[in-house]
Amino acid sequence: MNRTYIPLKSHAAAWLFAALSSALWIGCTSEPASQSVVRPLTPIQMNADTTILYLSDFASILPVIDSVKWENGTLLPITEEGEERVVRMTEQPRRQIGFLQLWSGGAHAEVPVFKTTKEPVELLLTSYQPHASVQVIGSFTNWQANPIQMNGSQGYHKVDLMLDKGTHLYQLVIDGEEQPDPSHLNRVPNGFGGFNSILQVGSDEPPLPMNVEYIPSVSTGNVQQAAGFLGRTAPNAHFYAWWNNEIYGFGRTDSTGLFSLGIPAAAYAEERSFVRIWTSTKSNKSQSQLIPLQAGEPITQTSQLNRHDWHAMVMYFLMVDRFKNGDATNDWACEDPGIRPEANHYGGDFAGIASSLDYIQDLGANTIWVSPISPNPDGAWGYWSDPNTDVTSKFSGYHGYWPIASTGTDRRFGTMEEFNALVEAIHERDQNILVDYVANHVHEEHPVYQEHPDWVTNLYLPDGSLNTQLWDEQRLTTWFDTFMPTLDLERPEVYQTMTDSAVWWVENTYIDGFRHDATKHIPEVFWRTLTQKVRSTQQQPIFQIGETYGAPELIRSYLSNGMLDAQFDFNLYDALVAAFTAETANLSALIAVANQSLDTYGAHHLMGNITGNQDRPRFTSLADGALDPSENTKFAGWTREIEHQGNIGYRKMSWLMAFLMSSPGIPCIYYGDEIADVGGNDPDNRRMMRFDGWNEQETWIHEWTQKWIAMRKSRMSMLYGQTSYTELAPGLLAIHRSYLSENTWVLINTTGQPYDLALDTGEPLQPLVGTLVPTYSGGFAIKAWGAAAFDVRPSVRNRK
Secondary structure (H helix, E strand, O other), X not given: OEEOOOOOOOOOOOHHXXXXXXXXXXXXXXXXXOOOOOOOOOOEEOOOOOEEEEHHHHOOOOOOOOEEEOOOOOEEOOEEEOOEEEEEEOOOOOOOEEEEEEEEOOEEEEEEEEOOOEEEEEEEEOOOOOOOOEEEEEOOOOHHHOOEEOEOOOOOEEEEEEEEOEEEXXXXXXXXXXXXXXXXXXXXXXXOOOEEEEEEEOOOOXXXXXXXXXXXXXXXXXXXXXXXXXXXXXXXXXXXXXXXXXXXEEEEOOOOOEEEEEOOHHHHHOOOEEEEEEEEOOOOEEOOEEEEEEOOEEOOOHHHOOOOOHHHOOEEEEOHHHHOOOOHHHOOOOOOOOEOHHHOOOOOOHHHHHOOHHHHHHHOOOEEEEOOOOOOOOOOEEEEOOOOOOOOXXXXXXXXXXXXXXXXXXXXXXXXXHHHHHHHHHHHOOOEEEEEEOOOEOOOOOHHHHHOOOOEOOOEOOOOOEOEOOOOOOOOOOEOEOOEOEEOOOOHHHHHHHHHHHHHHHHHOOOOEEEEOOHHHOOHHHHHHHHHHHHHHOOOOXXXXXXXXXXXXXXXXXXXXXXXXXXXOHHHHHHHHHHHHOOOOOHHHHHHHHHHHHXXXXXXXXXXXXXXXXXXXXXXXXXXXXXXXXXXXXXXXXXOOOOOOOOHHHHHHHHHHHHHHHOOOEEEEEXXXXXXXXXXXXXXXXXXXXXXXXXXXXXXXXXXXHHHHHHXXXXXXXXXXXXXXXXXXXXXXXXXXXXXXXXXXXXXXXOOOOEEEEOOOOOOOOOOEEOEEEOOOOXXXXXXXXXXXXXXXXXXXXXX
């Protein structure tokens, strides 16, 4: 067994490169980059060609970087790109994981670097005439947004793609008709009544297995054995260990796959620090093991965590106007007769939220995300109509996404004093609050537009057509509507102004972070500028999560050490909707997307995993058949009363809650989903929250949600564990989370039949949460449509 430990206080400049080449023990000298650094740096995911590193991304830990070294000791050139200092990397790491070393005087930091997983793929279609128009759309094109034309000039259709390793869903558009690839019969339901074809890129080999245990210090006579970690992975694999943002251990495992690591002496002086461990071969790497330390000791109880430990967050998203009316004196509604009531103000406010904090705390959520609270217009704007109905409506700005100011509060929600009192009350409950910030656009009444009408993108394209709602074709310039100018945030005077407005919230309140609207429509320079300003002025850790609908690669492009901490994983939500609302759940497709998220964002990502949001029809109404996934759900919400259809919607919501509470990332409950509320799309999915008068099933799903949140918050494996998804039996999804010596197994039965469970030891099986039913043979089974979690691994037994 190999044991390699690097004391952090002693090393020469080239120690790391020589050591990693030879895998020998070596001493080292140098001061750490910063004793205050506790947020582990995000690994750099290499592109297939050139990867650009912005050195300003690391300003919070190394203000002036004077040199950058590759893993073999090569000095990489630093060049100027506008006002940015950048490093262009073209060489891939020798193995699946490598590192980059940043130097600032005598201080340094090592950034993990992942080798690209992209591979060339040739897609052929030979069953159609060459003159047919054939395009490819899929998860890698953001579907219809960016179709790729196939070349049919050689008697068949062909396209060369460069795709990440993993499973990709796609369709072909043949002469304008979307359909599965007729030459590939491997397909899955798409959740809209049709099918998607499956394209497997590279090997479907799972990550390299790795188990890590904590070995406390022991004394034997006069010999003191220091505390450390014992790991097991593939034989003769390489292992790498980071403490905060420095490599402190490395080497190769022995012939049985064992390795050991100590704990850095400097860790015992830090209230909170982190160890990260990876193992790697030339063709594969493990998930990381992320271990938070408290004064050098691994945290093994969730009671040791606090609200700044972001992996422990459970988010609750509420729309202020639609949550609770706590102060009738600020009630106001637009009197324009063209606005239907459901598109007008309902009266929710800060006082209503404050009076409901016990409800949210009792549910178990510890982070509250509120919809935008800055001033919005008084008038009626926009217009909804459909030729199939006489129903029409304008809209008020009840939702908050039409800012006429980017600082201060809307008078209908309350004053700044009331908001600050709300923040204080939330913090007294050891909870966080995130504010929804809108930077992409403003309402035409906003002073920024009134005073600087040239600060916006063009409303008309060169051909004279309107540049509105072209979400992907004109991603960085399109307007949401003709009264909502999109700001030209590439211009310094514009992004400086709007980032200053966001920082105002950090300087004048004690908020804990932002949810950023329309992230993908905003250029990277805005996010880098904002993050630098926030980090230089923050009074406490500020969490930033964005909203991007698109391919995983586009979503990931905004996640870096100098931009956002997370985004919402809408692709995973779409896969959950497709699987859990279908008559028969296709778990293999769901597992493929869940694994893609782990590969794309990391095993310990902070992505938001939603039950729904203000832009989607309610999950329950899709699940129980009140809504057809292929219909216009906005039209449905306007034209008919959508209600529960039996109890199946509640059961399927229980699967969704169990899955989200058992998966990496931050579970995010859209208000009302904890009681499986119903509705079509906007505005029907924004009904007023109901706190009482629940039926029996609503009470049941609320209690179910409470129990699963409590289970998640009580187990370190559910917050920091490595993750695997498997279909243990037809329709039976298994999720395994492991952290040091703690394991949690979750089973979700999406079928109408029970599955008999047992322990190999023959002992009684007791779930942590969920219920089992007794069998005739004296054992236990997981119920039809049921879910349960265990601290031991259950086996599925075939009934005789």
